[in-house]
Amino acid sequence: MKPRGWKELKPGAVVTEPGSAEKFKTGSWRAFRPRWIEENCIQCMFCWAYCPDMAVRAKDGKRGEFNYDYCKGCGICALECPGKKGKKAIVMEEEGK
Amino acid sequence: MATPLSLKELSKKEVRITGGHRMCSGCGAPIVVKMALLATDYPIVASNATGCLEVSTCISEYTAWKIPWIHNAFENAAATLSGVETMYRSLKKQGKIDKDIKFIAFGGDGGTYDIGFQSLSGAMERGHDMLYICYDNGAYMNTGIQRSSATPFGADTTTCPAGSVVPGKLQQRKDLTKIMAAHGIPYVAQASPSHWSDLMKKVKKALDIKGPKFMNIIAPCNRGWRSRTDDAILLSRLAVETCYWPLFEIEDGVTRVTVKPREHKPLVDFLKPQGRFKHLFAPENEHLLKQAQDYVDAYWERLLKEEAFFAPKE
Numbered sequence: 255m256k257p258r259g260w261k262e263l264k265p266g267a268v269v270t271e272p273g274s275a276e277k278f279k280t281g282s283w284r285a286f287r288p289r290w291i292e293e294n295c296i297q298c299m300f301c302w303a304y305c306p307d308m309a310v311r312a313k314d315g316k317r318g319e320f321n322y323d324y325c326k327g328c329g330i331c332a333l334e335c336p337g338k339k340g341k342k343a344i345v346m347e348e349e350g351k
Numbered sequence: 352m353a354t355p356l357s358l359k360e361l362s363k364k365e366v367r368i369t370g371g372h373r374m375c376s377g378c379g380a381p382i383v384v385k386m387a388l389l390a391t392d393y394p395i396v397a398s399n400a401t402g403c404l405e406v407s408t409c410i411s412e413y414t415a416w417k418i419p420w421i422h423n424a425f426e427n428a429a430a431t432l433s434g435v436e437t438m439y440r441s442l443k444k445q446g447k448i449d450k451d452i453k454f455i456a457f458g459g460d461g462g463t464y465d466i467g468f469q470s471l472s473g474a475m476e477r478g479h480d481m482l483y484i485c486y487d488n489g490a491y492m493n494t495g496i497q498r499s500s501a502t503p504f505g506a507d508t509t510t511c512p513a514g515s516v517v518p519g520k521l522q523q524r525k526d527l528t529k530i531m532a533a534h535g536i537p538y539v540a541q542a543s544p545s546h547w548s549d550l551m552k553k554v555k556k557a558l559d560i561k562g563p564k565f566m567n568i569i570a571p572c573n574r575g576w577r578s579r580t581d582d583a584i585l586l587s588r589l590a591v592e593t594c595y596w597p598l599f600e601i602e603d604g605v606t607r608v609t610v611k612p613r614e615h616k617p618l619v620d621f622l623k624p625q626g627r628f629k630h631l632f633a634p635e636n637e638h639l640l641k642q643a644q645d646y647v648d649a650y651w652e653r654l655l656k657e658e659a660f661f662a663p664k665e
Contacts, residue, residue, distance in 0.1 A: 275371035333584070
């Protein structure tokens, strides 16, 4: 979004487009990157529920891939992931390695 | 309200807050908002007190909200929303609107316990049909961790720094949930994002009740609590399990504890992972730990007694 001067803003700086924050990608904040290992996933959806950045995709009640555009790499999903047989379905890996 | 309370079913719904907001990595507040908005199918109109949530979800021209949302000032989230609700009632009476809309005000603990307290109290007393949700992270995190009346005993903040003379905050927390219950409003509850189903049930229940409602929800802040970025849910769960943050509801004056932890963990389990309580673990501060534990125990005991008092007699 191109920055605009105050004269071009709507009165009261009202934002008329719902959910426009989706145009602002926060993925670059991330230092650690979560990786989803599908075979260890039991589809509990905890990661989807606990993600503060709505960065876990879900479709038809099933877990989808991470949305790395918004994931800030906090690691809540990896910590809360129950996994299967003691193996986590989400692991955090350092970015750029 | 057709959506059953299972994450599988809930995940098919549209989340009415988006990513791309600028809350810190691992913040508890957006989780609270997300769960509250998922709990209901009603159209929602929200107001927001100034705070982390407000400044980072609506940085000019970007809004993370997919619902009508209004911010006015720090102290008047409840007053602003009560105006909106009154206008809605008037428009409904005039036949200009026929939708069944619900109103939720969000405020942090600073904007609720301290600065917004008078407007909240007024809105509750006037009986507006709205739900006020306080996400309690226990300090003014947005401006740099200053103490609020929700800051727990012994916590180190920038305005009550722990040092050789003063060991952090010297006072206990203000018990806002009970203060709101004392307003005689139909529904008051305390919830935690770690117990998502309990939280959502409470929001759902609250929105189906007519009149003013208040909910206090714990929202860990890793910056202010000096903890790791990944432990927001872990800490809120420990807060419940140590009875630091009991989950209860007061419906029409009747207290009910909704989650009773299987084992009552010692309070240190909750304090230990947080850097803001680090100084309490020094040998000379052992009596402070005991004082904190005694307060939590006494509160829990009192709560159970209240519940027993109202329990249906066999």
